[in-house]
Amino acid sequence: MTAPGARWRLFPARGVEAGRGAGARRRGGRLPRAVVALVAVAALVALTPRLVAGTGDGTGPGGLDPLARFLLAAAVVVFVCHACGALLRRFHQPAVVGEVLGGIVLGPSVLGALWPNGTAALFTAEVRSALGLAAQLGLVTFMFLLGCELRLTGLAARRRTVAVVVTGAMGLTLVAGVVVALLGHRLIGGSAQRPVTVLFFGLALSITALPVLARILADLGLTRTPLGGLAISCAAAGDVVLWLGLTALLGVAGVGGSGAFAATAGAVAALLLVTVLWIRPALAALVRWAQRRPDATQLLLPVLVGGAIAYAAATQVVGLHPVLGAFVFGLAVPRDSAAVEHVNDRLRGFTMAVLLPLFFAGIGLATSVALLGGEPARWLFFAGVILAASGGKFLGAGVGARLAGLPRRDTLRLGVLLNCRGVTEIVVAAIGWQYHLVNDFGLTVLVLVALVTTAMTGPLMNVLGDPAPAPTERKPPDGRTPRPRTAAAPSGR
Structure with missing residues (x-):
């Protein structure tokens, strides 16, 4: 019997009435929780094919409606990508490296090889199509943020x-990159004509990812x-050259659907004039009114x-990729505005947490490390691409820096920093794959080149030296790292 006035408790209170000390709680509390959690995860993994596909082998009639399938797949993508990102951060790598690896884990490279029935049940054709549309929205938002945060004011000096x-x-x-692509065109060539493919491949290798570079710095x-x-x-200057070159x-090539270069060029010129004269x-x-x-x-x-989004739709209509329109609109947004920064902060959180991982998952589902296979020519080509991508940056930036009068000790460091490609190259690679370039x-x-070159940037900089931070780089009393004014980065990507 419970004493009058006493309350029945599901979890006993601390002290003598609990009948256990702190050590007993550690032995009897945390261990059962861990066991229960592991059992629950194992049960969820075992039951996922039945929940998703209606049968245990993933081949039967659907047990979930399309919306539930999409939401379940999106939840898995967000969890896996961010878990991999958190894991890679513990090894002092940018989060984007882990998030992209998370997308690859969900694709045929890992999960598809270990559990093909579960992958087929989770990522059906209908779900992949829905994820692709959501990923395009994430790309448009990401490129808009990148355009907003691209600052060219320091270039004049x-x-x-x-x-x-x-x-x-x-x-x-x-x-x-063009030379390597010419030698291995039969391996990488899509349905497009050969000059377009090799030029695109060389352009894709010449990228430097501004956002992730800002985070590494x-x-x-x-x-x-x-x-x-x-x-x-x-x-920043390289980003402008890249997107101009890709647009041209x-x-x-007329790969966007219009097929008429004159019409596309005229439409783009008209859009730029409207942007400069009216929209900006x-x-x-x-923004002044909002301030x-x-x-x-x-x-x-x-x-x-x-x-x-409207600019993205406009560039899609004229035959170019929608991310180009979003980037142009971002460039037209005024800088150094607290109101704009507040809006971007609100938009950035959802984009980086949900929409961009969906894009990584779409890339991971189309990426298969098994395509390298056991054929020596494929591995030799991959090694040649890594050498061309890294050697071109190291040597090209180093020679340019020496011609510009920079100290010898900084030339290799600059080449290492500019060799960082991040998510920008993955976006460009996705555009080329979408248009069959x-x-x-x-x-x-x-994708693998982007991961390798991004992952090697920090360790190589540490090998070359550990420079002391500038006096202005000290943290404020609240302990937060000051945000760079020259180029802001959407969540280090």
Whole structure:
């Protein structure tokens, strides 16, 4: 019997009435919880094919409606990608490396090889199509944020140095990539004509990922040093050259669907004129108005997001990839505005947490490390691509830096930093794969190159030296790392 006034407790209180000390709780509390959690996870894994496909082998009639299938697949993608990202951060790698690996784990490279029935039941054709559409929305938002946060104001003071370094780093890597692509065209070539494929492949290798580079520089304490500022400026200028070159290549090839270069070029020119003459001033006026009224950010968010999506649709209609339109609209948004920064922070969280992992999953489902196979020619080609991508950046940036008068000790460091490709190369590789400029093997090679070159950046910089952070890089009293003003990065990607 329970004493009058006493309360019945599901979990006993601490102390004598619990009948256990702290050590007993550690022995009898945490261990059963871990066992129960493991049993629950094992049961969920075992029952997933039956829940998803209606049968234990994943081949029977569907047991879930399409919406439930999509939501379950999205939940798995978000969990696995972020778990892999957290794991890689423990090894001092950017989170994007782990998130991309998470997408590959869910694809035929790992999960498809170990559990093909479960993969087929979870990622049906209908689910993959829905994930692809959501991933495109994530790409559009990501490129809009990248355009918003791309700052070219620091280029004027060092324009000669930046021009020489970017020409050397991108030019030599482009040439090396074209040569390697010519030698292995039969391995990577899609349905497009050969010159377009090799030019695209060389352009894809010449990328430097500005967002993940900014994150690596912050981790190394180099953001406000001369070397860090130069690397950010070169990456920003290289981004502009990259997207201009990719736009021209897609327009000339007519791979977007229009098939008429003159019509596409005219439409793009008209869009740029409208952006410069009308849209940019209108956005500046709207932002100034929002700055005076704090509650106006509720209106600014749908205007910016809707504008980015509308621009993406416009470039898709004229025959170019939608991310190009979102990037252009982001460039038109005014900089250094607290209202815009507030909107971007709200948008960035959901994009990086949910939408971008869906894109990584789509890439992972199309990427198969098994495509390298046991054929020596494929492995030799992959090694040649790694050598061309890294050697072109090291040598091209180093020679350019020496011609610009930089100290010898900084030339190799600059090449290592500009060799970081991150998610930008994966986005470009996905565009080429979508338009059949490269096949599945070509996509796999480009994705692996992006992972390898991004993962080697931090360790190589540590090998070359551990520079002391600049005085301005000290953390404020709240302990947070100050955000770089030269180029902000969407969550280090």
